[in-house]
Amino acid sequence: MTDKRRDPEHYVPLTPIAFEILLAAAEGERHGYDVMLAIERRTGGRLSPNPGTLYRALDRLVHEGLLEKTTRSDPQDSEPRKLFRLSRLGARVAAAEAARLADQVGAARRLLKRFGNVS
Numbered sequence: 001m002t003d004k005r006r007d008p009e010h011y012v013p014l015t016p017i018a019f020e021i022l023l024a025a026a027e028g029e030r031h032g033y034d035v036m037l038a039i040e041r042r043t044g045g046r047l048s049p050n051p052g053t054l055y056r057a058l059d060r061l062v063h064e065g066l067l068e069k070t071t072r073s074d075p076q077d078s079e080p081r082k083l084f085r086l087s088r089l090g091a092r093v094a095a096a097e098a099a100r101l102a103d104q105v106g107a108a109r110r111l112l113k114r115f116g117n118v119s
Helices: 016-026 032-042 051-063 088-115
Strands: 067-072 081-086
Touching (some): 016 032, 016 051, 016 067, 016 088, 032 051, 051 081
Antiparallel strands (some): 067 081
């Protein structure tokens, strides 16, 4: 991995799905379906990725080093489960994205304050 790719700023801005996946992984190791449920729960259903979108994003985040993928056998399942967890780089990227979004929201609030009803 080049030095540029170690810099969290190289990865931001993230797509909403990518950011939500990293947040779900920050809560602990999860399988894909559990990631989807966590996203739906956290966003109140406003973001509900279809399985194809979710698994493509998971694969991309693993490839970029933002997530780590492991497998675990489960006696109740015929195939091992693929589990995803946040990497150290992924945590730094998620923090950078959260800071970027906070700055953006702050700017929007300042700009829209004159119209009222903006908290």
